[in-house]
Amino acid sequence: MLKLHDIFFRKFLVLFVSIFLTLGIIFYFWIRDICIDETRRDLVHNIDILSLQIQKLEEIDNLTKMVKNKIGLRVTIIANNGKVLGESDQIFETMDNHLNRAEVRIAKTEAYGSIIRYSHTLEKELLYVAKKYFINQEPYYIRMARDVEIVNQRFFYLALKIALLFLFFMALAFHIALKISKEVQDETKGILAFLKQLSKENKAMKIESFYSQEFNNITKLLTFISKQLSKKNLKKSKYTAKLKLSNRQKDDIISAISHEFKNPIAVISGYTQTLREEKALSPQMKKKFLAKIASNTDKLTDMIDRLRLSIKLEEGKQALLFSPCKLHTLSQEIIEDLMATYKNRSIEIQAEDITLNVDSTILAIAISNLIENALKYSEDKILVKIDTKGLSVIDKGIGLHAEEINKITDKFYRVSSNSWNNSLGLGLSLVKNILSIHDFSLEITSTENEGSEFKIIYGVKTTP
Structure with missing residues (x-):
């Protein structure tokens, strides 16, 4: 060539x-x-x-x-x-x-x-x-x-004189044309160097030429293409990062499911094997083993239901039914249900008469999560406080490190340094999603070894 x-x-x-x-x-x-x-x-x-x-x-x-x-x-x-x-x-x-x-x-x-x-x-x-x-x-x-x-x-x-004169002018024209050719060659070399650099780098670059209108238009177009490619590369990078995040989340899901399902499945498997092999077990012992199997089965079912609900809320596929609801009554019902499990614990409720337009079924899941977390990670009395500004769950448990507060509501995020078990990494993420569809927000205040306060802030649309 x-x-x-x-x-x-x-x-x-x-x-x-x-x-x-x-x-x-x-x-x-x-x-x-x-x-x-x-x-x-x-x-x-x-x-x-x-x-x-x-x-x-x-x-x-x-x-x-x-x-x-x-x-x-x-x-x-x-x-x-x-x-x-x-x-x-x-x-x-x-x-x-x-x-x-x-x-x-x-x-x-x-x-x-x-x-x-x-x-x-x-x-x-x-x-x-x-x-x-x-x-x-x-x-x-x-x-x-x-x-x-x-x-x-x-x-x-x-x-001969005319020929020499003609040759002189042709030589002069050739010299001028050669100079123009060299200048055009320099311009094309600059454009070629720009294209090579553009093929190696992902950032937007600029090239200018004032040699002629045509070269000026070419360099303007190349600069525009560079910007467009940079935008596309940025979108591609974001999309790639999103895919990596999605893959990492999938890995987290598998890891979390594997981790959380391991113990209940092991318990069910162990008790089932014992029932099959030990024919001489007393009826009382068999009843106890079956209760353990049922309990761990319920635990697995609960985790699966939480995962399904979390996915439906994120994709906007969960059907909602908003109606007026008294927060004091709803919270009292939740506490009564939890007390059946945590019989030796004390939960105090201080509530004003607040009625909000909410989906009481899924809001109950969020409130239940917050109260149950407080029960799990503290041994003292739990306080549930309801007023015109929000609903607070206050405990005097192990608390959270300051760096963990902003991450604790992320999906599949698990805190291991202070023995937190975020229930498949979905508990507080599920709470956050439930509050979001109600136009609520979650405010967390916590100090390590002193306790935490999880406060649901009402939204404008549902404020009484």
């Missing part, structure tokens, strides 16, 4: 040769005609001058020879009847009648007669010009001739 510079050089060379040959042929005939016409006019002018010097017919022959010596032209004086009266290059008495010479015949009817023909007398080609004059009221013809070889020499020198 040739470079732009080489292509330009070859095309310019072909164009130069074509122009030179074409113009050379045209100039050859044109300049030759110019030289012949100029020589013809010189001969006519010399004839006019000679005609003024002729005084006597007896001196004509001497006059022709004198002109020959001075300006090197063949001169012939011819009478009206064709008889030669004077000749510069031969004895005129021995010459033939010239009445039928072509130049003389033409001069009879035209201003002058002219022709290029071979001279048998001088044995060379001559340019003849003849013109009629009157001497003593008698018509005569004065004829002058120039050697065509001399005309050709003049033509050659003139053509």
